[in-house]
Amino acid sequence: MTAAQPADPQQPTGELRLTVGQRGGRGIATSQYHQGALRVIRPHYLDGTGQVAYTIVNPGGGYLGGDVYDVDIQVEDHARLLLTTQSATKIYRTPGDPAVQHTRFRLGPGASLEYVPDQLIAYRDATYRQDTVVELAADSSLVMCDVVTPGWSPDGQQFRYEEVRIRNDIYRDGRLLALDNLLIRPGDPDAPLSGMLFLEDYSHLGSMLVVDPRVDADLVRELQDLLAPLDPGGQLGISLLNGPGFALRALSRSTDTLNTLLHAAIDLLRHRWFGQQPLNLRKY
Amino acid sequence: MQNTRTEAPGGHPSSYLLPLLQLADSALPTGAFSHSFGLETFLERGLVHDEKTFAVWLGQFIHTQLTYSDGLAIRLALEAGSMDELRQLDAMLTAQALPRQVREAGVTMGARMLHIASVILDSSEIEQYREDVGRGKCSGHPALAFALAGRSLQVPLPELVGTYLFSTATSLTQNAIRGIPIGQDAGQRVLRQVHPDIAAATERIAGLDRGDFGATAPGLEIAQMRHERQRARMFMS
Numbered sequence: 001m002t003a004a005q006p007a008d009p010q011q012p013t014g015e016l017r018l019t020v021g022q023r024g025g026r027g028i029a030t031s032q033y034h035q036g037a038l039r040v041i042r043p044h045y046l047d048g049t050g051q052v053a054y055t056i057v058n059p060g061g062g063y064l065g066g067d068v069y070d071v072d073i074q075v076e077d078h079a080r081l082l083l084t085t086q087s088a089t090k091i092y093r094t095p096g097d098p099a100v101q102h103t104r105f106r107l108g109p110g111a112s113l114e115y116v117p118d119q120l121i122a123y124r125d126a127t128y129r130q131d132t133v134v135e136l137a138a139d140s141s142l143v144m145c146d147v148v149t150p151g152w153s154p155d156g157q158q159f160r161y162e163e164v165r166i167r168n169d170i171y172r173d174g175r176l177l178a179l180d181n182l183l184i185r186p187g188d189p190d191a192p193l194s195g196m197l198f199l200e201d202y203s204h205l206g207s208m209l210v211v212d213p214r215v216d217a218d219l220v221r222e223l224q225d226l227l228a229p230l231d232p233g234g235q236l237g238i239s240l241l242n243g244p245g246f247a248l249r250a251l252s253r254s255t256d257t258l259n260t261l262l263h264a265a266i267d268l269l270r271h272r273w274f275g276q277q278p279l280n281l282r283k284y
Numbered sequence: 285m286q287n288t289r290t291e292a293p294g295g296h297p298s299s300y301l302l303p304l305l306q307l308a309d310s311a312l313p314t315g316a317f318s319h320s321f322g323l324e325t326f327l328e329r330g331l332v333h334d335e336k337t338f339a340v341w342l343g344q345f346i347h348t349q350l351t352y353s354d355g356l357a358i359r360l361a362l363e364a365g366s367m368d369e370l371r372q373l374d375a376m377l378t379a380q381a382l383p384r385q386v387r388e389a390g391v392t393m394g395a396r397m398l399h400i401a402s403v404i405l406d407s408s409e410i411e412q413y414r415e416d417v418g419r420g421k422c423s424g425h426p427a428l429a430f431a432l433a434g435r436s437l438q439v440p441l442p443e444l445v446g447t448y449l450f451s452t453a454t455s456l457t458q459n460a461i462r463g464i465p466i467g468q469d470a471g472q473r474v475l476r477q478v479h480p481d482i483a484a485a486t487e488r489i490a491g492l493d494r495g496d497f498g499a500t501a502p503g504l505e506i507a508q509m510r511h512e513r514q515r516a517r518m519f520m521s
């Protein structure tokens with residue numbers, strides 16, 4: 001055990017900045033900076049397409065109250081980045097201030113980002129705020145997912161956290177295309193979690209946002225038909241955004257089911273748009 | 285329930301009362317009668333099937349989507365300092381409606397509400413907003429049109445927000461009366477039952493911050509998305 005370091009109020013708990021450019025037909029980091037409890041491990045190329053894969057690591061193992069994480073990722077023109085995490089994002093008890101993560105993704109013309117993080121696990125009495133701002137060019141390609149679990153508590157009960165909010169603001173060509181704001185406050189009596197407008201008796205929530213010039217109503221229908229049978233007991237909704245993109249929401253009873261669903265969508269898109277094989281993150 | 289009445293000075297109604305009642309009338313031709321905002325998916329699934337289950341649905345609808353989108357938008361519009369801020373709110377209202385049918389309902393009902401507000405009121409902001417919508421600079425949304433009417437009439441925030449929420453609840457109840465169906469008296473009982481919900485939501489809206497904007501309930505949103513594929517629909521959303 002080491003003595004606690006006095007926290008610098010100006011310095012985020014963890015900071016990560018990464019710029020990926022396209023050099024010699026493949027994505028490489030053209031600049032990289034990390035500080036505190038965030039870093040990336042050595043990049044991989046999972047196939048021959050030149051898409052670079054980075055894994056974000058939180059060496060602290062979890063987020064605590066008052067923690068601020070700051071992530072700024074830029075994908076330059078025509079570069080392609082696959083970004084994932086090493087393990088689930090765990091939010092421990094946050095007495096006092098919430099744990100916060102600010103993320104900014106900037107994609108240049110023709111650039112693509114697949115952001116496939118592990119699930120979020122909020123512990124008892126945790127409050128977590130995640131704000132992500134995405135800035136896209138008209139022909140950038142974005143696929144991003146989130147899986148929110150019922151959390152963890154010592155007595156095994158679900159949904160003992162205080163609050164989880166996940167907000168994504170997506171700008172395309174400078175225009176606000178989608179504002180996706182998810183707020184889960186299990187203790188709110190006016191909007192009970194088990195109510196039919198919230199989760200019913202489902203425990204896991206998955207969501208996905210995709211923006212790409214190739215998205216249209218036919219693709220949305222195709223995905224609906226492909227995905228719905230994968231979780232017949234779940235609830236799935238997909239809808240076209242106010243531009244070439246779609247939002248997907250799914251309620252289910254396990255992280256695995258949601259991952260099966262989300263990965264089926266990811267695999268269809270990466271195969272059709274980039275001629276790539278199904279995503280295999282080789283984490284386990 | 286306490287019934288304390290306050291007299292407006294001079295013995296006549298506040299100057300905003302009659303135009304506000306007119307804009308909030310459930311017979312206002314905005315097309316609200318053809319939008320269920322996902323309710324029809326819950327009817328199809330059998331989760332809403334009578335007075336009691338509809339009352340539960342309506343209360344939760346008020347406390348989730350209606351509070352964080354339309355309700356908060358009205359407050360932010362009253363606080364807005366410039367037309368640019370109002371245009372930004374219009375963009376936020378459109379962007380937060382991820383289900384396509386909800387977004388389209390906002391656009392069509394917004395255009396109607398703007399037209400009617402323009403007939404009833406003489407407001408340069410409403411005319412400007414109409415022009416922005418006409419030229420494609422804005423999408424149009426009934427909550428923002430209503431808020432601009434409220435700005436012009438100088439309606440106090442709680443009255444304006446409470447009126448809008450109740451007006452929306454009334455339209456949805458009329459739709460439930462036809463869609464479930466339930467009786468007219470049952471509809472009135474449900475509307476009376478949500479008075480405290482509307483009061484609480486109005487109070488909550490006053491304390492929200494911009495980061496809360498567009499917060500939604502996943503089950504509702506999924507139902508609104510699934511409605512696109514529902515067979516035999518009575519409603520357009």
